Amino acid sequence: MNTRGLRSQLKDSVPVTGLCPQAGSYGVQDSLRRGFSSVKNELLPSHPLELSEKNFQLNQDKMNFNTLRNIQGLHAPLKLQMEYRAARQIQRLPFLPSSNLALDTLRGTDDSIGFEDILNDPVLSEIMGDPHIMTEYKLGVL
Amino acid sequence: TVPVNGSEEGKIKAPKPMKTGTTIAGVVYKDGVVLGADTRATSEEVVADKMCAKIHYIAPNIYCCGAGTAADTEKTTDMLSSNLTIFSMNSGRNPRVVMAVNILQDMLFRYRGMIGAHLILGGVDCTGSHLYTVGPYGSMDKVPYLAMGSGKLPAMGILEDRFKGNMDLEEAKALVSDAIHAGIMSDLASGNNIDLCVITKEGVDYIRPHRESIYNYKRQAKYKYKPGTTPVLNKTVNQLELVHETVQMMETAGSS
Numbered sequence: 527m528n529t530r531g532l533r534s535q536l537k538d539s540v541p542v543t544g545l546c547p548q549a550g551s552y553g554v555q556d557s558l559r560r561g562f563s564s565v566k567n568e569l570l571p572s573h574p575l576e577l578s579e580k581n582f583q584l585n586q587d588k589m590n591f592n593t594l595r596n597i598q599g600l601h602a603p604l605k606l607q608m609e610y611r612a613a614r615q616i617q618r619l620p621f622l623p624s625s626n627l628a629l630d631t632l633r634g635t636d637d638s639i640g641f642e643d644i645l646n647d648p649v650l651s652e653i654m655g656d657p658h659i660m661t662e663y664k665l666g667v668l
Numbered sequence: 669t670v671p672v673n674g675s676e677e678g679k680i681k682a683p684k685p686m687k688t689g690t691t692i693a694g695v696v697y698k699d700g701v702v703l704g705a706d707t708r709a710t711s712e713e714v715v716a717d718k719m720c721a722k723i724h725y726i727a728p729n730i731y732c733c734g735a736g737t738a739a740d741t742e743k744t745t746d747m748l749s750s751n752l753t754i755f756s757m758n759s760g761r762n763p764r765v766v767m768a769v770n771i772l773q774d775m776l777f778r779y780r781g782m783i784g785a786h787l788i789l790g791g792v793d794c795t796g797s798h799l800y801t802v803g804p805y806g807s808m809d810k811v812p813y814l815a816m817g818s819g820k821l822p823a824m825g826i827l828e829d830r831f832k833g834n835m836d837l838e839e840a841k842a843l844v845s846d847a848i849h850a851g852i853m854s855d856l857a858s859g860n861n862i863d864l865c866v867i868t869k870e871g872v873d874y875i876r877p878h879r880e881s882i883y884n885y886k887r888q889a890k891y892k893y894k895p896g897t898t899p900v901l902n903k904t905v906n907q908l909e910l911v912h913e914t915v916q917m918m919e920t921a922g923s924s
């Protein structure tokens with residue numbers, strides 16, 4: 527079993543909430559990776575729609591899976607979620623933008639245009655992370 | 669005012685977004701739909717655009733008049749048009765008006781009124797001619813005659829008075845044009861010319877402008893300065909001499 531890969535998965539999927547949301551390793555604020563923090567920004571949303579937009583896709587999925595479970599039974603959302611999980615892992619290296627084509631096709635968003643396609647296009651991004659450091663972080667070496 | 673730097677002191681006034689304080693109206697007649705709009709866009713007390721196009725293309729058989737914040741109506745209708753084009757290409761059908769309305773409702777409700785777009789959609793599809801209005805919070809109404817915008821009350825008065833079912837084309841165009849005209853006369857934020865858009869099963873007739881304003885704002889005289897207006901005090905000429913010339917080849921993206 528590839529323990530290195532497993533460790534990187536754990537790192538990104540166990541969020542530590544509460545004490546210090548900006549925490550990196552050792553529980554100290556991680557300015558290098560997550561930027562400056564301010565207590566007000568961590569506790570209160572800075573826009574009335576911030577929370578609703580941050581969780582929008584998640585809530586849509588939950589609602590759709592619930593409906594699907596009620597109509598077709600538990601197997602339908604389980605199978606679909608398994609496919610989503612598989613499709614989500616098809617990514618390029620961490621510093622390159624991934625097309626997420628398989629995930630889009632599964633979701634049905636490959637033939638619709640939203641604000642996320644027009645605004646903040648990663649192709650036009652002016653900053654790029656250091657490839658070596660980002661790969662080491664993803665693999666859990668850093 | 670938008671506080672810059674996050675502090676309360678020293679607020680810098682950001683420029684207000686350009687609104688199309690507007691009169692827009694639509695009417696369903698015998699063979700289709702007539703949409704009308706004025707052409708003034710205001711930014712607080714100044715007219716920002718005298719010949720603004722408020723009737724936006726959505727699909728070959730669907731057009732949309734937009735009131736509210738100009739950028740919001742533009743971008744929303746653009747995105748709606750793109751989505752409907754992709755749908756038409758996928759399915760090989762012309763989109764129905766009710767599909768456009770549903771997409772708009774979902775989008776506007778998701779953003780809880782932050783997108784300030786008050787829209788009137790009109791179109792002719794396989795099920796007939798339809799006229800819908802969509803509000804910025806996602807509300808929807810389907811009616812045979814409509815007016816929206818800051819000049820909607822006077823326009824609605826004209827429509828309520830003279831609307832009848834199954835009008836013919838000239839009657840319908842005159843009614844919409846008069847309704848917009850009433851809005852222009854009674855509302856500060858509407859003005860200039862009147863655009864009309866007639867949508868039928870056969871096609872679309874976009875009449876821009878249908879009626880021009882009598883206040884045409886043509887320049888009275890030429891305001892260019894004649895050569896020699898500024899006196900020349902003295903003149904010195906420095907000859908530049910070519911000292912050294914080199915050519916350096918650069919690696920460009922075109923070369924492999």
